[in-house]
Amino acid sequence: MSAPYAKLPAWVDYGLIPLINLAVAFIVAGLVVLLVGENPFRAAAILVEGAFGRGQGIAFTLYYATTFIFSGLSVAVAFHCGLFNIGGEGQGYIAGLGIAIACLALDSILPWWALFPIAIAAAALFGALWALIPAWLQAKRGSHIVITTIMFNFIAASVMVYMLVDVIKPPGSMAPQTRLFLEGAQLPRLNWLIEMFGLGRIRSAPFNISFILALAMAWLVWLLIWRTRLGYEMRTYGFSPKAARYAGISETRIIIVAMMISGALAGMMALNPTMGDQHNVALDFVSGAGFVGIAVALMGRSHPVGIILAALLFGMLYQGGAELSFEMPNISRDMIVIIQGLVILFAGALEHMFRPAIQTLFASFSPRSVGMTEGKGA
Amino acid sequence: MDVFNIVIQTLDSTIRLSVPLLLACLAGLYSERSGIFDIGLEGKMLAGAFASAAAASVFHSAWLGLGMGILISVGLALVHGFASITHRGNQIVSGVAINFIAAGSTIILGQAWFQQGGRTPALAPSERFEAITFPGATALREVPVLGPIYAELISGHSLLVYVAFLAVPFTWWVLFRTRFGLRLRAVGENPAAVDTAGISVEWLRYRAVICTGVLTGIAGAYLAMVQNAGFVKDMTAGKGFIALAALIFAKWKPVNAMFACLLFGFLDALSIRLQGSPLPFIGRVPAQFMQALPYVLTVVLLAGFIGKAIPPKAGGVPYVKER
CATH class of the missing domain: 1.10.3470 (ABC transporter involved in vitamin B12 uptake, BtuC)
Structure with missing residues (x-):
């Protein structure tokens, strides 16, 4: 699909922007954790520990x-x-x-x-x-x-x-x-x-x-x-x-x-x-x-x-x-469904949300990297 | 007389079962007529159901519940609008996202706030929209034929049922007899023409998705406060998608939508009533067959074998002003 956007370096397109989108999805998920009265950082630590901490966890992670x-x-x-x-x-x-x-x-x-x-x-x-x-x-x-x-x-x-x-x-x-x-x-x-x-x-x-x-x-x-x-x-x-x-x-x-x-x-x-x-x-x-x-x-x-x-x-x-x-106990497996939805929202439907801002940023210090003289967003 | 009673009861449950479909279907009508595909009806309805049940049980007021259901549902509709109108994202993707966010967060928040395994506390009668008995309904009940029809089918429903059925002529009037409706239909067919006429495509589409949010909110409130006394997790159970099917079946027209929803509601009522008991001539019909029938009918319709369903021309395409 022809995006009405200026060109960005490939590493931004395939690395930076998806990572930003993903990060935003997880920040919003963290807010939900906060809303149910738990500490999101502790939740993240338990999650990573549970998935990669022991061989058993890794095996289940790979199974899913x-x-x-x-x-x-x-x-x-x-x-x-x-x-x-x-x-x-x-x-x-x-x-x-x-x-x-x-x-x-x-x-x-x-x-x-x-x-x-x-x-x-x-x-x-x-x-x-x-x-x-x-x-x-x-x-x-x-x-x-x-x-x-x-x-x-x-x-x-x-x-x-x-x-x-x-x-x-x-x-x-x-x-x-x-x-x-x-x-x-x-x-x-x-x-x-x-x-x-x-x-x-x-x-x-x-x-x-x-x-x-x-x-x-x-x-x-x-x-x-x-x-x-x-x-x-x-x-x-x-x-x-x-x-x-x-x-x-x-x-x-x-x-x-x-x-x-x-x-x-x-x-x-x-x-x-x-x-x-x-x-x-x-x-x-x-x-x-x-x-x-x-x-x-x-x-x-x-x-x-x-x-x-x-x-x-x-x-x-x-x-x-x-x-x-x-x-x-307040956070059941259904938390993943929310994260899934947020990832779909931010990495899918809103994938271009941060693009204009990043484009302007790039254009401001290196107009050539954007492939246009002016990074005109929307 | 017994057969007559069964017919009346089946039709009565047909009405009750088709109301959430009808509200969601009309909701989709506004959005899709303006060129915004919405497969997130299910999610918005679910979020509306949860919000309304939660608010009704906390504030002990059915009206506050309804208001909160509409508010949350409109909020999600605006997220869909933000993604698909402002940021020109993929409307299908956005709708899918909203379904997941609603499905997950209603369970998580419900469990965290009420500690009842994802349910909200059972609502007392005063916290629900109760059945309205029309004048003379009890007196006329004994009149043969017309009495039961008046007492069971016309009278004795909750306020939201009447709202749903009145929304049909209202939607027709809005779409086909007002300036807003004309523009709404135009923006779904040819947004460039609307833009050329100096009307904001974005604002028009935003208003359409707000209408969608209001109606899905009412649909959710109906599920949680009228059909049930409280929220149960995943209580929409695919009704949003049946509504979408009904919308296609109705070829995006309000009066047709009512008949499509009544038909799908009737199939549902019939499968509940039959529950495995054999039909004359056909024999026992598996309940799953009845459940799948709305979807099968929609696919057959989509295939163009019984008339052709032509969606609004600009549906699903983000409008880009520059080109």
């Missing part, structure tokens, strides 16, 4: 980060194509169905390394198919993708409640979830990786091999977006649909492909909590991770490296937030 890398990448791929996929939550939820089918059918026959690729494919397929209808409607009928993906989140929730309560639930069981997966559908833990660094014995953290898959996907997304023809076409369409049309890029194809990749990534997010941690598919197992992806992608500026860093930050917030709620 795994899910957020997937959902962040999912949102980012769509962003590059100028599409806002708000449906990651639903795509991930439906992907749980694919995982359930694959795991329930094969977990007694196959070892985990044979079942894992099948489950990845199933999750990606279900996620991609759930994104296909909104994508097709956007491409062919011009229905706004934001609205349709929101609707599909709700439809996914209804479908999954129906499937889990009325179809998949083992007979005689009360809880709306599948039976426990057998050995074959339980992903190996990676906790030894952290123990190797001498960070203490980890008892029961669910940090597992899907973290490696997440990193691999981040690399693949980078490859796709910046090193392939398809990625170039997606970025072209995202930058200017008119130019893309003029260049002979098929609008229908690019929207559908981008959304299906986005949906597949959102679908893979379901592997981590189901096969990696709970060893079943339960009601509401996604629990908002798809929405966290929006904050992660915005904060990471839709770049895989940024997304990994942002996912780690949110992983830290989730893990540290759990510790925090023990220490400060």
Whole structure:
């Protein structure tokens, strides 16, 4: 999108401004902590200590980060194509169905390394198919993708409640979830990786091999977006649909492909909590991770490296937030939801708020660095 | 006679369930007609519900509760305006942010202030908007057919229910019969033309989002003070999005909005009433199917299979004066 703003040095654009936005989001979050009568600095200290203090904490942080890398990448791929996929939550939820089918059918026959690729494919397929209808409607009928993906989140929730309560639930069981997966559908833990660094014995953290898959996907997304023809076409369409049309890029194809990749990534997010941690598919197992992806992608500026860093930050917030709620009963895990909202607000909707001021600042001592003689803001 | 009673009761709960949808839907109408997409209806309604219940229980006054609900909701609407009008940010992103901020802060503040697990204290009858019984409603109840309709459907609702339904003709009048409404619609279609005429696009859009805030505030107050006696965490439960669906379903028109909301409210009432009991001809319908129906209908409508929903032309696009 052509921003009506003067050019700034790259380190300001990709380093300073996002950091300022993030800092403001955390300052406002600190004010909320103050409002409930706790000390924000102490809260921050407990949070960081809880997330990185011991090996156990680090393992949990990385476990949460795994899910957020997937959902962040999912949102980012769509962003590059100028599409806002708000449906990651639903795509991930439906992907749980694919995982359930694959795991329930094969977990007694196959070892985990044979079942894992099948489950990845199933999750990606279900996620991609759930994104296909909104994508097709956007491409062919011009229905706004934001609205349709929101609707599909709700439809996914209804479908999954129906499937889990009325179809998949083992007979005689009360809880709306599948039976426990057998050995074959339980992903190996990676906790030894952290123990190797001498960070203490980890008892029961669910940090597992899907973290490696997440990193691999981040690399693949980078490859796709910046090193392939398809990625170039997606970025072209995202930058200017008119130019893309003029260049002979098929609008229908690019929207559908981008959304299906986005949906597949959102679908893979379901592997981590189901096969990696709970060893079943339960009601509401996604629990908002798809929405966290929006904050992660915005904060990471839709770049895989940024997304990994942002996912780690949110992983830290989730893990540290759990510790925090023990220490400060007034601050529950829901504090993260506020922080998430503030990050989305300041790093997303208000990303240009501080730009004019910074521009003026730069122009005042080095007009050339701004690329214009006068940093005319708004 | 029994069937008749069931029908009356279902229609009565249809009205009650569609009121928050209707208020939120009309709220979205003002904003979207002015060219500001608002998917933060849910968050504003939730914040309004919390603020109104909290204020009503602290000050022991339903009216102060309503006022506080509107105030907080307008505040969030202004944040949305600040991001999307003044700073020309992405309106969808801003709306998402507001939903999260409202969802998190209502729980955190509720727990910190009232220590009841995110609830506010139960409101006494005097702290709520109670049902208004129209003159003669009890006397006429025994009259066959018309009596129950008058006593159950028309009379016996809270003040906010009548406010919601009166807001429909009022909104129609504002949008289509006043100068403000004409400009509001114009700014959503072609802001440059409005600007050329010497009218401030920004101020006009700000007024539109304030209207949105007022109405979502009332919607929230209805949820917390009429439908329930106090705030429960996440009590909007997606109603803001159903309202958004209804708005699209109504093709951004106030009277259509009322019928869309009544339809979605009816589906809700029906699924509560059926609760798994079988329907004639169709058999047992899963409750989830009924819950998903509004969303499915909206998607089908959006797909253009039953008429085409064309949003305001400038919707979602920040207005840049220089170009």
